[in-house]
Amino acid sequence: MTVARAFGTSLRQNRGFYGAVVLLCVLYLVYNLLHPRGFSSAVLIQNANESVAIVFLAMAQTIPVLLGGLDLSVGAVMTLAACIASVLVNGSPLQIIFGMVVTLAAGTAFGLCNGLIVVYGRLQPIIATLATGAIAMGLALFIRPKPGGDIDGDLNWALTNSLWDFVDTYALFDPDASWFAPFAWIPVPILIMLVFGVGVWLPFRRTIIGRTIYAIGSAEGAAYMSGLPINRAKIAAFTLAGFFASCGGLYLAIQTASGNADISQAGAYTLNSIAAVVLGGTSLLGGIGGAIGSMIGALILRVMSFYFRILSIDPLLQPLVEGVVLLAAVSLGAFRVLRIKNRLELFR
């Protein structure tokens, strides 16, 4: 009884999130039904590979949005990380690990700089990150003026296939062992999303810093009066955004075995990350939502683009369909207007 009631409360408070989960399940189920090789590990692996970058980016975007801010540099930081990785992630195993650590550290440091500028420079996040995004893009272009790069081939194979291939590539144990069979089909990219995304986010949001981020988004004045560490939370939010963005960049570099400092691609990733955050039920006003929702939102965006491959829609109509679906999805938020009784509440 209490469990049911708790679930009911959760359902009422997170309508957006549960709506997104249901939408994703339905979309992906229908996709697999329509797909000629649906419900196979191969399709899942391919889809998961193409989703990792945008999922990490959406999670990165969520945290500044929860503060009531916005990070327009996530796409650029991801590109910067991908370019660094395309230079460093090769050679001996130690060099590879070193390269991955440097990549993640660089993105995290960039996020830290964003946080410091926002907190101690007292600039609006949206405009500060617009500028630092340009700087990140410039650095990425310094590192990789032309697309290309060199990523360890084994790593590329192991991380973009099923768990069976991962074990097989690094000869950890016999991949055909009977106890391993039930897990062997699981795509590695899904595990990466779970370990680095969920594994970092869920513990983080239970810390004081994590709760403070929510408090700032709901009412910064009240959070300040309650003695919460406002500045530290803001810096941590942008730092974590930088970390998630560099995770996305590192995976993108490993998956494509190259780095590409493409300004318009970085911009498109940033804008899509905002769309994913909104689709996942996080309020752009701050204080409501979470990174798991954004993960779902990003997956919805990706699945919608998968549909174009199996449905015979005129390719010329694809951008229009994408645009209309995006506009319709964000317009769902308008139902809030109908529920409001006091017009003044509209202006929050």
Add this chain to the structure above:
Amino acid sequence: MQIALSRLRPEDKPVVISAGFIVVILILGTVYTLATQGTAPLFSPNYLLQQLQTGSFLGIVAAGMMMVILLGHIDLSIPWTLAAAAMMATAVGGDMALPTGIAVGVAVGLVNGFGVAYLRIPSMIFTLGVDSVMRGLMVWHTGGFAPQDQATPLMRTLAADKFLGIPLAIFVWAAVSVVIVVLLSRTAFGRSIYATGNREAAAYLSGIRTPWIIVGAFVASGVCAAIAGVLLAGYSTKAYQGMGNAYLLPAIAAVVIGGTRILGGQGRYVGTLVGVTLIVLLNSVLSIMQMPEAGRQVIYGCVIVGMLLVYGRGSRNFGG
């Protein structure tokens, strides 16, 4: 210096500092050209006018963007509004080219305004959606290729010809500027924009029809983007895919460098003019120096952060 700065009224500070920075850019650029080529093109009127001619497109876009930012909103649909207006104008051609282009701007502005003012969807995400719909419509319309239609003679004249030695595009920019200044400082609509941008609930309670104001500002932004698109098509003799992409972020940067508060309610048009000039001249000096794209991006970002750190800092109190 310190005393002179602190005696300035706070709203004049951004204008004075950015104007000072423009002089610094001109001097640095001239020192560079004198050292390498022995000439000083940056101080020749012809060169400056030519730079301002290409800058007038950005100036017109920024003028419209400022109206929206004054409300505390943002218009991310500018790139494809600009391109759509240009494509529709060249596709229709003849005498109806200009009105068609402007009509596209009005229509996009009305849709944006409706979504933000009546559906209460955050402008950041709604205008983003409208932008991708416009992109989809244009890809559908053109088949994904560069449209073959040519700009009409009138569009070319407006964008590329000169009158009394001054490019006509600068006159168009000046005309748009005068309209915006009059709107902002002399009409009830302008005062209502500032009031709504400061505190929408208070503006609503004092009898301002805030939804109409929001729709009006988005229409102004759409029309400005459309004018810039039509001019740009005239300048390059035809419309092309993605012609507006290079204008969105510089326009936001120009408005904010000019001292307009990104949260709305504060800002003067002179600041936006100075901000546009700063960005245009910075770009031209960097291209004279043959700075690679990487260096440009870094310098561009550093300039924005640096200028804002000097005067764009928020107040220290929380929960405003």
